[in-house]
Amino acid sequence: MSINPQVLPIDTCIEHININGQYTSLAAPIKLTGQLYLPKLTAEYLSIAAQTKSLPTLQIGIDEAGRGPLLGSVHVAAAILPDIWSDLIENQPLRDTPLSILTDSKKLSEKKRDTLYPLVQQYALGYIIADIPAAIIDQLNILQATMLGMRLCTEGLLEAVASNVADVQTRQVEVLFDGNRCPELDYAKLAEFGLPSSAIDCQAWVKGDARHTSIAAASVLAKVSRDQTMYALDSKHPEYSITKHKGYPTKAHLQAIETHGVLSEHRRSFGPISRALASRALSGFTE
Known part of the structure; x- marks a missing residue:
């Protein structure tokens, strides 16, 4: 199997975590998977800095799927789109791009979501998906499990970027969360990667998956990845x-x-x- 040196895979399994100052053993492992396209990410943001003579902003969209079901995990995803594609949907930044039909995943047919899923993975500069098992939902409650997933996606993606992309410490970061609240990040840990809290702007966007392309991209990743786990479970329990x-x-x-x-x-x-x-x-x- 060949390995693409331009792609940094993200594959992490978390069994213990600090929650509100307490070291917590999780009832089941949380899996984080994704990737960064390092040359694209580096070239784009350094190019923007050169053109604008200002610090570029790294924009990340976050969304979840599966809060309401009685069965299975809740999935959370984060996506970094190319800067020129990351904007309000009403401004049509995706017109004439491979992601032109992208919007809130709930407004898309399953066929369109399945079409978009690999395209988002291909054209995003980076993405990450968290699988939060039912055992953790029972351990923490669904709201806190979802917030933990959003936190881990944010931290995982930022740490990967900070560790592998030059001069990330000079950048401002906007993290756009679908919903009416933001998770509490581990800012002390992020500061160790050169990302002080002053550089990270967390924003809650009500119905954000229908308003911003980066959140919509995350919504497709979360929805389709969760559906895939449901199909796998169906094959075990028809x-x-x-x-x-x-x-x-x-x-x-x-x-x-x-x-x-x-x-x-x-x-x-x-x-x-x-x-x-x-x-x-x-x-x-x-x-």
Whole structure:
């Protein structure tokens, strides 16, 4: 297998982490995967600096998929688009580009999302995807698990950039999070990579996946990667028809849980699952 020296792969498994000053053992590993296109990233931002005579801004879009389902992991993704493509969707920065149909993944058909998924990976200057298992959702709650995923995607991508792209310490960073809040980053750790908190501007964008191309790109990565895990789970447990509901609490899904029981990938802290477990316990079933 050949290795492309221009591409830096990101492949990390996190089992312990500092959360609010406490060293925490996670209930299951968090997987982070992605890559950076080093020459493209370096050339673009150094070129912008030369043209504008000012410090270039590194813009990162962050989004998640899978907060509502009863089954499986929540996925979070971060994407760095080329500077000229990273803008408000209404300004049409993607016109006449391979990503011209990109918008909020929820507004795209599955076929269009599947078409865009490899294109975003190909044309983004860098991206990262976090898989946050159901066990961690149960450990932390869905909001905190999602915030942790957003934090890890941000830190993982920034640390990779800072470690491998020249003069990143001179850059300003804008991190655009879909939603109404930003995660609390480990600024002390980022400062060790030459990124002080003063250089990092975190912004919460309500419905940002329909407003900004970088967040929309992250939304496609998160949505399609999560769907892929659902298809893999469906092949292991076809009796649950996971491909049809992708873990959401449909009538068919709830009926499958009643008939076949709760899987290890179900979110036990979610009401329908905890009630199903209690009901089966009363009936003498064991999971």
